[in-house]
Amino acid sequence: MTKNENMVEDLEQFIAPPPTENLNLEARNLDFYYGTHQTLFNVSLPVERNKITALIGPSGCGKSTLLRILNRIYALYPQQYAVGRVLLDGKDILTDHNTLSRLKDRGDQVELDPLDCDISQIRARIGMVFQKPTPFPMSIYDNVAYGVRLHFNKSRQEIDGIVERALHRAALWDEVKDKLKDSGLSLSGGQQQRLCVARGLAVEPEVLLLDEPASALDPVSTARLEETLMELKKDLSIVIVTHNLQQAARISDYTGFMYLGNMIEFCSTDRLFARPKTRRARDYLTGRFG
Amino acid sequence: MNSNLKRRLINKIFVALCTLSTLLAIGMLALILGSLIINGAGGLHLSVFTQDQPSPGMSGGLRNSIIGSIAMCLAAMIIAVVLGILAGTWLSEYSRNSKYGRAIHFLNDVLLSVPSILVGLFVYEIMVRPFHGFSGFAGAVSLALLAMPIVTRTTEDMLQLQPDTLREAGMGLGASQGLVIRSIIWKAAAPGLLTGGLLGFARISGETAPLLFTALGNQFLTFNMSEPMGSLPTTIFQFAMSAYDDWRNLAWVGALLIAMAVLTINILGRVMTRGGKR
Secondary structure, three states, X not given: OOOOOOOOOOOOOEEOOOOHHHEEEEEEEEEEEEOOEEEEEEEEEEEEOOXXXXXXXXXXXXXXXXXXXXXXXXXXXXXXXXXXXXXXXXXXXXXXXXXXXXXXXXXXXXXXXXXXOOHHHHHHHEEEEOOOOOOOOOEHHHHHHHHHHHHOOOOHHHHHHHHHHHHHHOOOHHHHOOOOOOEHHHOOHHHHHHHHHHHHHOOOOOEEEEEOOOOOOOHHHHHHHHHHHHHHOOOOEEEEXXXXXXXXXXXXXXXXXXXXXXXXXXXEHHHHHHOOOOHHHHHHHOOOOX | OHHHHHHHHHHHHHHHHXXXXXXXXXXXXXXXXXXXXXXXXXXXXXXXXXXXXXXXXXXXXXXXXXXXXXXXXXXXXXXXXXXXXXXXXXXXXXXXXXXXXXHHHHHHHHHHOOOHHHHHHHHHHHHHOOOOOOOHHHHHHHHHHHHHHHHHHHHHHHHHHOOHHHHHHHHHOOOOHHHHHHHHHHHHOHHHHHHHHHHHHHHHOOOOHHHHHHOOOOOOXXXXXXXXXXXXXXXXXXXXXXXXXXXXXHHHHHHHHHHHHHHHHHHHHHHHHHXXXX
């Protein structure tokens, strides 16, 4: 491999993944490129079922990029591409006929015939919540019903029920039940973010990806969101990118520490925060850099 | 101390110049509106809307011109809004950073500042001469060609203002790009798109030159757009140059009507965009 400015010298890693049979989603040996610029290097991320997996690391380390590969949202931008595997319940959702040749170029042994999987279905199964709340310019009800109408052919009454349930699960129902027809934009920032969670939940995803969901929220709203996530993990698996170390320690079961596009350390949250194995993780957690 | 004095003096001069320029611009506008009202308001009777263009010395109104203007502007706006919004959407959503996108964007900017008389001549060549006749349709097309670049440009700008995260959120739920644009991005940009339409309308409502080559003008009332059609600007052009006092008075009334229509539309546009911001 040619020398790259982002290459970490003396790469010291420690990876202690959960047992393979419990994995809901798994990224394997991912490289990622913005044009010719490589930003992820052979990154793997196991996501255990019904657990919260947190990604931490200094700005620009590739946490968000990794998250954006998992539901292939990066593919909206033609100059960006990922090489590697993302397995949802064991089935590769990243490799299609375009990326297959890149895998082979890299020298990977490709054992299965990749399918061109339906990206719309993938995104319904892997929901995403962004850093800034992104309510659609329509009513609260229509925001939550948007994905349902897209993927399922449901009657009006059924959609009513799904919307109510999703809002309950996102802990927003009591605040909005009397104004479902109001614009989603009329809610406060914290409520908007929980609306986005509800919108994602309405299509019953297996995995929920959150990209710094609390960074624009005040502490009270953040606490509500965290409670919501703790409740939600009973039904689905969660991956959360956060800059807030306390948040990762509070809510996550596993934590991955990334640095300059590499996964440096991945293990259970208790272990990472109590006894980090690698020097870089130790330095980051004690505030010596980052 | 000395430099402080100098700085304050320069500041005073600059503020004075800015104020003066603003007053000058507003003063001009006030003069124009003032003379329109003084000369036009007196002739503003109901008959202006109920009677057609008179012969010199007879009583009459502007009904045929008003109807012609409304018909041609409406048809022009339908064409301009449909094509302009689609073109602006293509520029903003489908061809960002592409070679063709940049070329079309540039050409649209050129079209934005093409003299209207050239548009009139162009439509004369492609619609009037081949069909051997002036028509309201030709007039509408020439007006549409003037409004379309404005709608296109405004649409492109307004869609680009929408954050990428909104598009990602829509597609993150599994919607296709086209559906996200139609059901989310257009909705979010709706006040801006409306402003584009209103700006285009304000631009064409007073255009005279292209209509002289295409719709020609018609002193009789017609709803048939395949015939020559009257319009307020062409009638003003004809009447204002005439030797008859009653014609010139009607020209003032027509000018006042156009100015009022444009003013109303601009104010409406402002109110609507403000309503959408929130």
